[in-house]
Amino acid sequence: MGLYGIIRCGFFKYDNHLITALVERWRRETHTFHLRVGEATITLQDVELVWNLNINGFAVTGVDESFKPHVWQSQCAEWLGFMPHVNQFRGNKLVMSVLDQYCRSILINDNSTHVEVERYTRCVALMIIGGCMLPDSDGCSVNLMYLRLLRDTNQVSKYSWGSAVLAFLYRELCTASTIGKGEIAGPIFILQVWALSRITFLCPDPFGDIPDDDDHNDQILPFPPFGERWNRSFTWTHTTNHSVRVIRDLLDKMEPNQFKWVLYSNEFDKEYWRSVCPLICFNIVEMYRPDRVLRQFGQLQHIPGPAFDGDEFHECTRQGRRNYNWAEHHKNSICAWNDRLNLIVEGEPTNGNVGMTRQYSMWYDNITRRFITPISLIFFFHVELDCGVARILVYPNSDHLEQHEIFLHMCLCIR
Structure with missing residues (x-):
């Protein structure tokens, strides 16, 4: 299914204070963080390499199925192999602890049938989707509209789950950055790994040696993703954490050499990471603007195009729309996503220079707010x-x- 990289990354404790300091610098109209050193954001490159998720595939969308509990029971029996109690549904959502208990109660081995293996795999995939990739604010249930995309296990890896994850994260950051909001959901692992990997004064020191892992040597399992290096112990002796005020002030004082613009090797360069296109996840559509962060791809940053007004997309919710066909509703955005290879932005290599033009520096000084602390x-x-x-x-x-x-x-x- 292409979700193995998420399992390899494991669990990483979140720093709510760091997330708060980042949300303060998020701009809804550009989908970028406004830092002292320039605009920066989580890109398709980050999502694909941190979790090894497929990016170049079909949009994650379709009919938002809505059934009564007894219909969902029969759907679960057919595709998951068990029938939850009606009290274990939350509308169109299923409590994930039920999936966990079911997976622990059965044993998959060489004697298991192909149907049993597929059903078990769908249960695990739903827990990954609802717990890591696309978690709601409650964090304890998963929407069963994703079950339709998991029915044919051979087709699951052909969807662009990475772009859906990034669209979901963008929407959560936009929602959390509005006045009166006090929480954020979504793939916070991606956001935190992005910040700790790029902002040098936030990065902790690894504790102990890197554990040996030879699982990929037999060429059966995929190579571990970039995010797996965070599945270990760290020491925070020389690093600031768990303090909004201190992290906010350090971001206010950030120097140019304290942000790693290019994080990955050039061998990973893929053109579609730089496509200016919409990101889609059912009702969610968010604009992807790599032209504003070309330095993250090792290219010279010029003044980007105008900001995108995404209020019409932000107001598009699933509320009151039962069995709604989001693929039809967002057909124009899906066409733009399918045409992404023709929407690639090109820039000049930095070749060790500062990474931005003088015109961009002056323009950025005029349109941003460098200091958050009054x-x-x-x-x-x-x-x-x-x-x-x-x-x-x-x-x-x-x-x-x-x-x-x-x-x-x-x-x-x-x-």
Whole structure:
């Protein structure tokens, strides 16, 4: 099915404070984080290499099936091999603990039939989709509309699950960045690995040696994905974590050399990672703008095109639409996705240069907000007149003493 890489990555504890600091810098109209050093975002390249998910495939969409519990019971019996109780459904969702209990209760071995193996595999795939790839805010149930895409196990790997994951993550970041929102769902593993891998002052030190793993030597199992390196112990002695205020301030003070624009080897370069196209996951459609982050592909960054107004897509929800055909509703976006190989943006190689033009630097300074922490919370001025000479005293706020470098720099400038 192409989901093996997610299993290899295992579980990684999330830093809610880091996620909050990143959400503060997310821009809904560009789907990028606005950092001091420029725009950056999670790309199709990151999703494919972190989880080894297929990117270049069919859009993950179709009919949003909605049935009564007794119909879902028969569907589960046919495709999953067991019949859950009616109380274990949450509308069109199934409680994932039921899938877990069922998978633990049966044994798959060489004597198992092909049908038994397929049914067991669909159960595992649903848990991966509902728990890692496309989790809702409740985090304990999975929508059974994905079951239709799992019926033919030979076709599952032909869908672009990677683009669906990125569309889902973009939508969650856009929702979380609006006023009044206090939670975020989606594939947070991808977001956190992206931040820890690229922002140098956030990256922890590995604890102990990398464990030996020879599973891929027999050429039966796929090669481990990039995200597997986070499936181990780390030490945070020299790294800031679990503090929104500190992480926010460090992002405010970020230097150009503290962000890794190019993270992967050139041997992984694929053109469709740079396609300016829509990302689709049933009702969710989000625009993908690699032209705004060309430095992440080792190319020179110029001033990008205008921002995309995605409010019409953000307002498109599944609420009140039973058995709705999202493939028909988003047919124009699906056509654009299918034409993605003709929508590739090309840039000049950086060749070790700064990675952006002077025009882009000036343009970015004018359209962004580099500092999240309000200035009034960092320091304040007191002006005294001494013999006709203005003396400016800078007093640091006691809650932001880590900004002492800024205070010293300001004093030197004032002098």
